[in-house]
Amino acid sequence: MNITVIDREEEEHQLEAPTDMNFNLMEICRSYELPVEGTCGGMALCASCHMYVHTDHELSDPSGDEEDMLDQAFFVEDNSRLGCQIKITEEIDGLKVELAPVGE
Amino acid sequence: MIQTDILIIGAGPVGLFTVFEAGLLKLKCHLVDALPMPGGQLSEIYPKKPIYDIPGYPSVLAGELVDNLMEQIEPFKPGFTLGERAESIEQVGEKMYQLTTNRGTKIQTPVIAIAAGLGCFEPRKPPIPDIEQFEDKGVDYMVKDPEKFRDKNLLIAGGGDSALDWTIELSNIAKEVILIHRRTSFRGALDSVDKVMELAKSNKVNLITEAQAIGVKGNGVLKEVVIKSKAEGEFIKPVDNFIPLFGLTPKLGPIAEWGLNINKNAIEVDTKDYSTNVPGIYAIGDINTYEGKLKLILCGFHEGTLMVQSAFKYIYPDAKLSFKYTTVAGVNGFEETVKA
Numbered sequence: 001m002n003i004t005v006i007d008r009e010e011e012e013h014q015l016e017a018p019t020d021m022n023f024n025l026m027e028i029c030r031s032y033e034l035p036v037e038g039t040c041g042g043m044a045l046c047a048s049c050h051m052y053v054h055t056d057h058e059l060s061d062p063s064g065d066e067e068d069m070l071d072q073a074f075f076v077e078d079n080s081r082l083g084c085q086i087k088i089t090e091e092i093d094g095l096k097v098e099l100a101p102v103g104e
Numbered sequence: 105m106i107q108t109d110i111l112i113i114g115a116g117p118v119g120l121f122t123v124f125e126a127g128l129l130k131l132k133c134h135l136v137d138a139l140p141m142p143g144g145q146l147s148e149i150y151p152k153k154p155i156y157d158i159p160g161y162p163s164v165l166a167g168e169l170v171d172n173l174m175e176q177i178e179p180f181k182p183g184f185t186l187g188e189r190a191e192s193i194e195q196v197g198e199k200m201y202q203l204t205t206n207r208g209t210k211i212q213t214p215v216i217a218i219a220a221g222l223g224c225f226e227p228r229k230p231p232i233p234d235i236e237q238f239e240d241k242g243v244d245y246m247v248k249d250p251e252k253f254r255d256k257n258l259l260i261a262g263g264g265d266s267a268l269d270w271t272i273e274l275s276n277i278a279k280e281v282i283l284i285h286r287r288t289s290f291r292g293a294l295d296s297v298d299k300v301m302e303l304a305k306s307n308k309v310n311l312i313t314e315a316q317a318i319g320v321k322g323n324g325v326l327k328e329v330v331i332k333s334k335a336e337g338e339f340i341k342p343v344d345n346f347i348p349l350f351g352l353t354p355k356l357g358p359i360a361e362w363g364l365n366i367n368k369n370a371i372e373v374d375t376k377d378y379s380t381n382v383p384g385i386y387a388i389g390d391i392n393t394y395e396g397k398l399k400l401i402l403c404g405f406h407e408g409t410l411m412v413q414s415a416f417k418y419i420y421p422d423a424k425l426s427f428k429y430t431t432v433a434g435v436n437g438f439e440e441t442v443k444a
Contacts, residue, residue: 039222039354045149046353047228068291071263072351074230076286076316101231103350 001093005034006054008099017088025051025097026083036099042084047073049083050100057092075101106183108134110415111203111213113190113359116144118389118404119219120173126412127180128430131419132438134183134211136190136203138224138357143170148225148352157402169401179437185209189224191358199384199419215415218364218371218380218387219408222354230261230348235320242326243346247274253345255279259329261317262349263287268296270349275308282310282341284317284331320346359391367393377414378407384418386411 003015003025017028026049029036037048044065050073053059059081062070066085070076080100086092110126112119115137123133141147143166151167158164164172188205196202199214227245229235235243247253247270258278260271263285269292271283283300290297304311312333319330321340328340356369365372365381370393373379378386388411389404397403416425 040145040149043150043153045153047351048353067287067289068263071286071291072228074232074316074350075318103229103231103353 001088001090003028003088003092003094004096005029005032005051006096006098007034008101019088019090021088023088024084025049025086025088025095028088029083029099034099036083037102038084040084044069044082044085047071047082048102050074050076050102051081051083051097052077052100053079053081054096054098055094057095059086059092073100074103106134106185106209106211108132108183108211108213109419110134110215110217110412111136111201111211112217112219113137113203114144114218114220114224114389114391115139115142115184115186116219116221116389117146117169117173117401118221118408119144119217120170120177121405122217122219122388122408122412123177123180123182124173125409126415127177127437128428128433128435129412129416129425131412131416132182133180134185134213136185136188136205136209136211138187138189138226140187142174142184142186143167144221145354146170155401157400159402179435181438185211189357190220193362201384214384214419216385217408217411217415218359218385218391219389219404220356220359221390223356223359223369223391224354225352226355226357228350228353230317230350232318232320238320238322238326238346241324242322242344243320243348245348247347250274250277253278256344257342258282258345258347259284259317259341259343260347260349261285262351263290263292264349264351265292265296266351267349268292268300270347271309272296272299272303275303280310281308282312282343284312284315286314286316288313317346317348370397376410378411379414386415 005013026038039048040046047069109131110133112135115135126133146166154163188207191206193201193203203211254277256278257280259282261284275281303309315333317329318332321328328342329346332338371387373387373392375394378388388407390399
């Protein structure tokens with residue numbers, strides 16, 4: 001399956017992601033060496049994988065933990081998510097996300 | 105002046121356990137950490153999360169692991185300098201470094217073990233254009249001295265405990281406090297949330313929810329903050345101070361300037377003893393990198409254990425070192441902490 005990621009320089013990257021490895025979107029971005037920190041390792045305990053979802057895929061709603069952690073992100077929009085909370089499954093084939101700005 | 109055998113930068117799990125292994129070799133340790141408490145990420149990011157891959161513990165909460173490590177190293181009376189960031193090192197003699205913290209504490213040591221994890225935790229700075237122009241000129245990322253804000257018009261941004269706590273505290277000091285948060289619910293302690301709601305009701309705090317600060321304006325000093333609200337669109341608030349409180353994030357910080365070989369924010373080490381390219385300086389735990397590196401606490405414990413053997417030989421090149429199991433020799437602690 002394929003995912004498009006727009007980086008902070010507005011460059012588009014086509015990512016091919018396996019669905020049988022229990023990956024999440026933050027991990028896939030990191031494996032392609034895109035500038036996603038994933039400081040907490042995917043526990044929804046930092047906000048370093050904040051992204052905007054640009055397609056209308058049906059994603060599960062953000063959990064309370066994810067909402068709480070989005071409070072530490074910047075320029076949060078209605079389509080904001082933490083990449084680590086989006087599981088790589090067949091359902092999100094064709095997903096397009098954009099990396100949100102990060103503070104220093 | 106503090107003097108020690110091994111100065112450990114970072115009081116996370118790996119730094120703490122290294123005290124134990126050093127203690128078995130009769131080496132005394134002193135730890136420096138930017139956070140005000142020991143434990144590093146385990147205390148700051150995930151104290152309530154269970155960890156499942158510590159040998160011998162089917163499950164242990166991160167906070168408990170820190171408590172246990174503190175108990176385990178207690179016999180070796182480590183020194184702590186907490187809430188201070190390791191800033192600079194200089195060579196002050198043969199096999200003797202002097203480290204200075206950001207608050208001027210000086211520590212002399214033959215060996216430095218950098219166990220700094222992802223770096224030191226610093227306030228997260230919003231990527232608002234031009235915000236750095238106003239740092240200390242109206243923009244503060246932490247409250248050091250509440251008096252600084254007496255009779256000022258403040259805008260605090262954030263939804264966690266520090267945003268709530270400072271809103272409550274500063275509402276007694278400042279002329280006006282505006283708290284801006286991106287949604288209507290807060291993640292902080294219930295008591296604090298209730299208190300802020302009460303203050304908002306009695307107009308002691310101006311609460312703006314479902315809104316975010318997106319711009320800063322001024323002329324040398326901060327004058328206005330641009331706010332984007334779901335209901336009202338963009339508008340401008342004239343303020344004296346803007347205090348964004350968005351938690352902490354780890355930064356490699358000054359260590360990057362110490363002449364160590366650094367690869368993608370990690371320090372390159374030799375896996376035979378986790379030494380860096382600079383004699384007497386080692387790097388252990390998440391901060392180091394080598395072929396096959398895994399950022400696991402248990403790997404850091406191993407690295408610290410091997411590292412102190414090498415440090416012993418570095419400090420006492422002529423001494424004989426015979427390895428003893430704790431089952432044979434027990435744990436023979438030190439008499440007392442040597443206070444600086």
